[in-house]
Amino acid sequence: MNRQAQSAVLFLLGAALLHAGLTDLYLRYVKAGLRPMLLASGAVLIAAALATAWYEWRRGRVDHPDDDHGHAHREPRVSWLLVLPLFALILVAPPALGSYSAMHTGTALQQSYGYPALPAAGRTLRLSLADYASRAVYDHGRSLRGRQIRITGFVALDRSGAPYLVRMALNCCAADAQPVKIGLTGRIPPVLQPDTWLEVTGTYTPRQTKDPVNHGPIPFLKVTRAAPVHAPHDPYDETWNT
Known part of the structure; x- marks a missing residue:
């Protein structure tokens, strides 16, 4: 050359x-x-x-x-x-990381240094998945109780078929992407396909479980409504507090 x-x-x-x-x-x-x-x-x-x-x-x-x-x-x-x-x-444009990566990697949920005040009650509250998970685990849901919450993420199923809503968090690039997961309970759609994007509306529940990969905390959301949506413009674009 x-x-x-x-x-x-x-x-x-x-x-x-x-x-x-x-x-x-x-x-x-x-x-x-x-x-x-x-x-x-x-x-x-x-x-x-x-x-x-x-x-x-x-x-x-x-x-x-x-x-x-x-x-x-x-x-x-x-x-x-x-x-x-x-x-x-x-x-070759690689696809965004999805459910396979999410279920083979432990949750990256971390405690925030602080939680900004949320908008006044009386309307559905749209939160990033990471923000909801952090508030549910480390703030014990104090700012979430009694609120209708709307979250978007993709579906992942564990070996037993239990559904999770997931977003991949980036520190720098896709090579270091790690999942943040929340479990779903309540009115869950009867058929869920991995990697399907859902917009989920529900309420806070104190229920939690441990991630089988790294034993990190996974909070739950009690679902009242779930609807499929198109993948977002930026599948990694998530409000991420560390």
């Missing part, structure tokens, strides 16, 4: 990063807050590729008597393998 080929690979990689950052594709890899850094990285790679190509073009117009027979040194052909991750980024 000569310098011209290297600059072409750099340009394509930078263009792929810009394409991912300007569309929803990047959400399959990193959390939404990293979008500016992803776009900046793509721009830097494209600038480096153009600078390399310009330098090689200028160099080609000048004689180099010190070079052996005027031939430039080339990199080993195995370096072309670096192109494979680029093709994977362009051609």
